Amino acid sequence: MRVCLLASGSRGNSTLIEVDGCRLLIDAGLSGIETERRLSAVGLACDELHGILVTHEHHDHVGGIGPLARRHNLPVFIDRQTHAALPKLGNIDDLHHFSSGETFSLQNLSISPFSTTHDAINPVGFTIQSSEGKIGFATDLGIATRLVTEQLKNCRVLILEANHDEQMLQDGPYPWNLKQRIRSRHGHLSNSESCLLLEDISWSGLEAIFLAHLSEENNCPDLAVNTFRKTLTDCGHHPEIIIGRQNRASYCFEANLVKVS
Numbered sequence: 375m376r377v378c379l380l381a382s383g384s385r386g387n388s389t390l391i392e393v394d395g396c397r398l399l400i401d402a403g404l405s406g407i408e409t410e411r412r413l414s415a416v417g418l419a420c421d422e423l424h425g426i427l428v429t430h431e432h433h434d435h436v437g438g439i440g441p442l443a444r445r446h447n448l449p450v451f452i453d454r455q456t457h458a459a460l461p462k463l464g465n466i467d468d469l470h471h472f473s474s475g476e477t478f479s480l481q482n483l484s485i486s487p488f489s490t491t492h493d494a495i496n497p498v499g500f501t502i503q504s505s506e507g508k509i510g511f512a513t514d515l516g517i518a519t520r521l522v523t524e525q526l527k528n529c530r531v532l533i534l535e536a537n538h539d540e541q542m543l544q545d546g547p548y549p550w551n552l553k554q555r556i557r558s559r560h561g562h563l564s565n566s567e568s569c570l571l572l573e574d575i576s577w578s579g580l581e582a583i584f585l586a587h588l589s590e591e592n593n594c595p596d597l598a599v600n601t602f603r604k605t606l607t608d609c610g611h612h613p614e615i616i617i618g619r620q621n622r623a624s625y626c627f628e629a630n631l632v633k634v635s
C-alpha cells in the first residue's frame with residue numbers, strides 16, 4: 375500500500391493511491407504535465423495508472439483530468455451529474471458513471487462513493503476497500519454528516535480535510551462573504567471540526583492520517599499537526615500525521631501487506 379498527496383490546496387488537488395496492485399488518482403487538479411512530473415518524482419508514469427476517480431467539478435480537482443485521460447488512455451470514474459457540469463472535460467473514451475451510495479469494483483478494489491454537503495453539483499468522498507485494508511478519503515466536506523462519519527470508520531489510512539484554523543480565518547484577509555461560504559455547511563472543514571470527526575472514527579488500526587486541502591492564508595501546517603496530534607493522543611492512538619502540500623508531493627505513506635480483519 376502506498377498513499378501520497380501529489381498536491382493539496384485550493385490551487386490543485388490530486389492523491390495517488392496504490393493498493394493491491396491497483397494505482398489510482400483521486401482528482402487531478404494540476405495541469406496534466408505537472409501531474410506527470412509529480413508522479414515521476416515518486417517513481418511512477420501515468421501509463422501505470424488504472425484510473426482517475428473524481429470527487430466534484432471544482433477546477434482545483436479536475437483541471438488536468440481531460441489531458442491526462444486522453445494522453446494515457448485512462449479510465450475516468452465520475453458521478454453522472456458532475457460529468458454533466460463539466461462541459462470542458464472534453465471527450466473521454468473510457469468513462470464510467472457511478473452513483474453515490476453504490477459500491478463499484480475496479481481490479482480487486484471495492485470503491486464506495488458517498489455524498490458530502492460541499493457546494494458542488496453532487497460532491498462525494500470515497501472509501502476504497504482492498505485485501506490490504508480500507509482507505510478513507512474526504513476533502514471539501516462542508517460538514518461531517520453522520521453518513522460521512524459512518525463511512526470513514528475502520529480505515530487503515532485516512533485523508534481528511536483540514537482547511538482552516540477558525541481564528542485565522544476570522545482574523546484573515548478574506549472578504550466577509552467568502553469567510554461565510556468557507557464556514558457554512560457547504561464550505562470546508564476547519565482543523566477543530568475535522569478533529570471532532572476524527573474523535574468518532576479514530577481506532578487502533580489507523581496507521582496514517584493525511585491532512586488535506588490546507589488553506590495557505592488561513593492555516594499553517596504546524597498548527598494543524600499539533601491540533602490533530604492532541605486529539606489523537608487524547609484518543610490513545612498514534613498514527614503517522616502527514617501534511618499535504620500545494621507545491622510538492624507529500625511524504626509517501628508505505629505499508630506492507632497486512633490483512634486487516
Ligand SMILES: [Zn+2]
Nearest residue numbers: 430432492514
Ligand atoms: Zn470544492
Ligand SMILES: [Zn+2]
Nearest residue numbers: 384432434514
Ligand atoms: Zn477543493
